[in-house]
Amino acid sequence: MSRSYSYFRFYEELNNYLPKERQKQTFTYQFLGRPNLRECIEDLEVPHAEIDLILVGGKPTSLDSQLKGREFVSVYPVFESFDISGVGHLHSEPLRKTKFLLDTGLKELDQKLQSMGYDSLYFSRLSTEQIVQISKEEKRIILTKNPELLSDEAVTHGHVLIDTDPKLQFEKVVKRFQLD
Numbered sequence: 001m002s003r004s005y006s007y008f009r010f011y012e013e014l015n016n017y018l019p020k021e022r023q024k025q026t027f028t029y030q031f032l033g034r035p036n037l038r039e040c041i042e043d044l045e046v047p048h049a050e051i052d053l054i055l056v057g058g059k060p061t062s063l064d065s066q067l068k069g070r071e072f073v074s075v076y077p078v079f080e081s082f083d084i085s086g087v088g089h090l091h092s093e094p095l096r097k098t099k100f101l102l103d104t105g106l107k108e109l110d111q112k113l114q115s116m117g118y119d120s121l122y123f124s125r126l127s128t129e130q131i132v133q134i135s136k137e138e139k140r141i142i143l144t145k146n147p148e149l150l151s152d153e154a155v156t157h158g159h160v161l162i163d164t165d166p167k168l169q170f171e172k173v174v175k176r177f178q179l180d
Contacts, residue, residue: 004069005030010046011076013176016162017046017147031067038063038153041075047150049142049158052078078157098177101135103144108166109173118179128152143173 008029015023022044029040037056041048041063053076054061067073100120102110110122121140123131132154135142142149142158150158159176161169173179 001032003030003032004067006040006067006069006071006073008040008044008073008075011074014046014050014075014077017050017160018044026072029073034066034068036064036066037061037073040067040073042151045147046075047147047155047158047160048153049150049155050077050160051075097139098179099138099140100173101131101138101140101142103131103142103146103149105145106143106161106166106169109143109161109169112166112170113173141177 005028007026009026010018010023021027029044031040035043037054038048041051048063051063054063054065055074055076056065056071058072058074098118100110100113100118102113102120102122104124107122107124110120113120120143121134123134126134128149131142131149132152134140135158136154136156140157142155143161144150144158145161147160149155150160159173161172163169163172
């Protein structure tokens with residue numbers, strides 16, 4: 001099996017998952033065979049649930065598209081507040097009513113979101129499968145400190161919080177999802 005390569009560029013907050021030398025620039029990604037974009041993106045440790053638009057050669061594509069080699073791949077974060085349906089985003093429609101599901105360790109953030117009138121649920125003892133199921137059934141955005149949780153193929157919307165301070169977490173969520 002021969003080794004090939006493509007060029008990747010990640011935009012905005014997706015750069016937070018990449019090592020410094022790959023942030024905010026085009027870089028070469030080497031691979032064997034014909035992997036799909038989901039495999040490549042997860043290999044680069046970027047949660048697919050944080051992605052809403054992938055362009056290959058300037059054309060919208062899906063996570064299941066296979067790389068042939070020498071493509072230019074542009075990867076964009078979720079556009080919750082903009083309708084980009086005309087350009088082929090990965091999710092069928094943006095979430096219109098923003099609802100959250102918070103993972104272990106985010107109880108104070110949950111309390112802050114609820115006190116500000118946002119629809120959020122916090123569970124301290126759910127399995128990954130249960131979190132994903134609730135998120136999918138109730139169309140909730142998963143907020144977590146664990147990037148691996150968002151790598152589950154069934155996750156459609158999620159965000160990893162790096163900060164440990166609940167006040168900073170709240171500010172990041174408000175900014176990220178453009179909450180009023």
